[in-house]
Amino acid sequence: MRWRLLRRRLSISAPRMAVRSHLPWPLRWAVAALxxxxxxxxxxxxxEFGRNIAGLNQGADRLNEALTHTREQLAQVREERDRAQSVANSADSLLKAERVTQQRLAEQVKALEAENLALKDDLGFFERLLPATGGAGVSVRGLQGELTGSGQLRYQLLVMQRADGRIQSDFLGRFELWLSGTRDGKPWTDSSPVVARPLQFKQYSRVEGVARCPADVQLRTVQVRVLDSTGSVRASQSLKL
Structure with missing residues (x-):
């Protein structure tokens, strides 16, 4: 029996045996990491060696340079855009201010034209009122009257005082407006002036206003009188409507 076991171990069919060296596991991990x-x-x-051989590193450098240059150009374009936007905003503000100024100037021109027309009318009115000849004293010139639909009379006239070469003093007196016409087919004259007010001037005075007429009277004649401080009539003028 023993001979058989010994023979089996020494023969080819004997079991294999491996010889291994025993290493601790930390050392094994260190060797594996290395x-x-x-x-x-x-x-x-x-x-890296393959990239250098293929020239990929140079392409990457050129790409980085192109990217940097593109970024610089983009920053420059943005800066130019901001400047252009600022200039456009300033131009828009100036344009609005110019439009407002032009509108104001147009309004002023219209106002001056209206004032010029009014001055021309006044000048023509005064030229018609100026007497061609005449001596010293008070006179009434250019009496005008107009009836309105509301039963009122609009009137205007010019009272003038001409000196005789001496120093001219102020005229002190009053102005009266008288109305006359027909009522129920009969002549009618107001018993008192419809307008009476003080009057004081040195060379001339423009008198204008509105007088109310009786509703049942057909107005025919308007008369104005200028009285001095003593109540004497110094000048008068009548207007037929």
């Missing part, structure tokens, strides 16, 4: 690091370094070196 091997992985070396492999990674070798792979990175091979990759």
């Amino acid at each position: 091997m992985l690091g070396f492999s990674a370094a070798l792979a990175l070196w091979a990759f």
Whole structure:
């Protein structure tokens, strides 16, 4: 029996036996890490070497330079756009201010034209009122009257005082407006002036206003009188309507 066992161990059919060295596991991990690091370094070196051979690094550098140049151009374009926008805003503000100024000037021109027309009318009115000849004293010139639809009379006239070469003093007196016409087919004259007010001037005075007429009277004649401080009539004028 023993001989059989010994023979079996010494023969080809004997079981295999492996001899291994026993290493602690931390050392095994350290060796594995060193091997992985070396492999990674070798792979990175091979990759960079291949890029250098293929010229990829130069292309990347040129790409970075082009990207940097493009960014600089973009910043410059943005800066120019901001300047242009600022100029456009300033131009828009100036344009609005100019429009407002033109509108104001147009309104002033219209006002001056209206004032000029009024002055021309006044000048024509005064020219018609100025007497061609005449001596010293008070006179009434240019009596005008107009009936309105509301039963009122609008009137205007010019009272003038001409000196005889001496120093002219102020005229002190009053102005009266008298109305006459027909009532129920009969002549009618107002018993008192419809307008009476003080009057004081040195050379001339423009008198104008509105007088109310009786509703049942057909107005025919308007008469104005200028009285001095003593109540004497110094000038008068009548107007037929």
